[in-house]
Amino acid sequence: MDLTATTSDLANAAAEAVRLLPGRTLDPVLAGLLLTADGDAVVLAGSDRERAVRLSCSAAVHTAGRVLVPAKPLAETLRALDVPMVRLAVEGARLAVRTPNARFALPLLDADLHPGVPSAPPLAGSVDGELFVSALTTVAATASRDEALPLFTGVRVRADGDRLVLAATDRYRMAIASLPWTPGPHALDALIPAALLAEVAKQARGSVALHVDENRVGLAWGQSVVTTALLDGSFLSESKIALSDVDTHVELDADTLVAAVRRVALYADARGVLRVEVGDNEIRLRSADQQAGEAEESVKADVSGGRTSPSFQSRFLIDALKPFSGRRVHLAIQPGMRATVFSSADPGEVMDLRYMVAPMRPPAT
């Protein structure tokens, strides 16, 4: 193998591959990146058996070939270079990364031991990258990180006509986003690991295509494809969530509320709980802790209906408000231990996002 490529393109491709692969593996072969140079491109591919990535980068290929090298050292070397072009060439048992003044030689691993990288399953449809990333940023973060309950570590991704619906919950809160979807030939209703989607949210650009079969899902954008095994289990249906008891409506500026929550939360008890007291033209946040003291702050709000005043964990409240930054947020509050629903106060948004947070017992005072 012998090729010349634009340093930044190749460095970006290698960095993206490293970030999309889990990197927990101790097996050096699975921690390797397969480079295949052919035609006018080099393909970077890797797999830890569960997840697989494949990225293409244009290159002037002097000699075609296929090698396996340690992924992270390759990515770090490419990232550290400050010259416009870089040459990759097999030299004996090494892959040499060459620039005019320098040579970095990575050991070659045995490519025949690599399990290979599966191709993507059939196309299910595609979605606007920017909206998808925005939805994932909120929804994937709402899934649980507790591997002991794999069901809750996934995001349910479901195509419904010309809408794509994403939902995740860790049982204390739930986020549901619905966004425009260009349907393809295959149906889509899959439980996808949230950790991968959170990583995709950092990288995807342009249009994102979703591919699916019974066992695997693939996400493709630009020159990148990542596939992963689906999670088992049937996720609770997001359409069954009862909101029939909403008796209190509050509308206010999301950023103002987040700032007040951050301040009042400094005085919250060990559970981190603060109370949202609903008044006539304001809400009043309250916290109290035997050690820390107590705090209260009022924020102007439009209030209608009742005066039901729930308490929440402050970090869940902040997570629920963040997606509505720069806008007014609507709180639909239910009495008792039923969830409060956060949504945009503007009904005309392209992406419909609802964020539900379960209430907590109020702080002692």
Added chain:
Amino acid sequence: MDLTATTSDLANAAAEAVRLLPGRTLDPVLAGLLLTADGDAVVLAGSDRERAVRLSCSAAVHTAGRVLVPAKPLAETLRALDVPMVRLAVEGARLAVRTPNARFALPLLDADLHPGVPSAPPLAGSVDGELFVSALTTVAATASRDEALPLFTGVRVRADGDRLVLAATDRYRMAIASLPWTPGPHALDALIPAALLAEVAKQARGSVALHVDENRVGLAWGQSVVTTALLDGSFLSESKIALSDVDTHVELDADTLVAAVRRVALYADARGVLRVEVGDNEIRLRSADQQAGEAEESVKADVSGGRTSPSFQSRFLIDALKPFSGRRVHLAIQPGMRATVFSSADPGEVMDLRYMVAPMRPPAT
């Protein structure tokens, strides 16, 4: 106590006090900040018995008084506020931090249990804050962090006529800075904890006055004074360092060399060592590791004298080059296991900085 102050001034003073106090203490009284409101200012003071700080902030004092409150919660509350003015008032067993829409109530601690905050010892002289900070940034970072050898955790600060000389070593490298000094009535030759000086380097502005007696040293700038106990022990004299064997001189751009070191260090052995091969018009950095592979990169340089080619730990090399960023650096290299001296290639600089690094055995190849 009851006062009104500019939020940002008071928040900055509280934040500075918290950063200058070690904060490791479990005693809530020592983790407290004494606020004394009187005249047209509030004084914030704290001490963990070893270190002590005192900062003044102008305020409209409605009722004079003195209280002790938890330092970090006060600083965090003030930092989180987004209104221009804040009121601090004792209300029962609380200090209330009040803004038009909010009230945060901190518990009062028993001020009578506080050991008090000693005043600064007599003045030794003063130094330009910007130069002092620049010198400390390099010198304090060179001291050891190993508390088992307290001698090496200090910076020797010595007044010598109209120069202030700062020196620190962790036995593997040594930094010596000399800068202009306005001498005062008292002599100065003290071993000051590097950890405090590193913190001072982040905060000091304007002119910095140094105060000293047999047991304590004080640093004062603006409305801030911090004092600390001196370290015991006599530090090796920085004037005794033999440079008689220098046989090789290299001069080159510091930033270019740092960038190359970072790249080649990716292939360094477990010790992190790379070799600096001195050639005719360049130096060539080399590293090799059984696992990682090997790397080499050449950097243009002016070379005179011999061709002595030492090896260094890459992180020490980077630390030695950083202070010369944006300029050309001079390496005075000695054969055998004697130190290499890094200094500015420009002899006319106001601050004279020399950085010595001990060589290592070369990497195996």
